[in-house]
Amino acid sequence: MKRFLSGALWACACLAQFAFAVQTSSTITTELPLHAYTRAATSLNGEWKIIVDPYENGYYNYRYEPFDQQSTPSQNAYFTDSKQKHPGDLLEYDFDKSTSLQVPGDWNTQTDKLYYYEGTVWYRKTFDAPATKKSDRTFLYFGAVNYRADVYLNGKKLGVHLGGFTPFHYEITDHLKAKNNSLVVKVDNKRHADAVPTLNTDWWNYGGIPAM
DSSP: OEEEEEEOSSSOEEEEEEOOOEEEOSSOEEEOOOOGGGSEEEEOOEEEEEEEOTTOTTTBOTTSOBGGGSSSOOTTSGGGOOOOOSTTOOOOOOGGGSOEEEESEESTTTOGGGTTOOSEEEEEEEEOOOOOOTTOEEEEEESOOBSEEEEEETTEEEEEEEOTTOOEEEEOTTTOOSSOEEEEEEEEOOOOTTSSSOSSOSSOOOOEEOOO
16 A cells, blocks of 8 residues: 655645555556545645755755765755754754744745745654555655755655646655654745746746645
8 A cells, every 4th residue: 555645835745655556567567647635645734844045054065065965964954854962063953943834835925024035945844654554655745846846854865856836756665764754845946047937937936835
């Protein structure tokens, strides 16, 4: 069975669980399409902690190298969701003490300070893994994130998705812990000349994790 965890920007976030179904022939193995809303699911919607990061200090080191491309990322990489172990530890962020936003939803209309903001906002949600059978597979499902989403679970990168109006998912069966999972999403709605939306556009450039 497959199970879904879902979260969202214009769409909800959830964990979903499905039965594994395949079609086989002598040369092809094809997994049937993923239908998140017809499967057992655990919603991750609700309050998510956020950190606004206009300079992307939580993503790049002082050499402007992405933390997630290093073999041992610094604890200052926000996706590690690190905690200060000693008073002298140099750790300049703390999701537990940061403000919150609701998911699904945009950041523009939830707080005046972010109404015109374009850039990176880090979202974090903690959760316990749902009860499953050994044969179950668990997927993390997003209805949409606007616009670029870098997704991390327990400090490990699951992947990157581009596009603010399309759902996406990752299998997390082998990445879950029984308790205190940390899901971090780097959401970036910056406009680019060669992207959608482009620099000069005729619609409001929302940012966040919405719902379908």
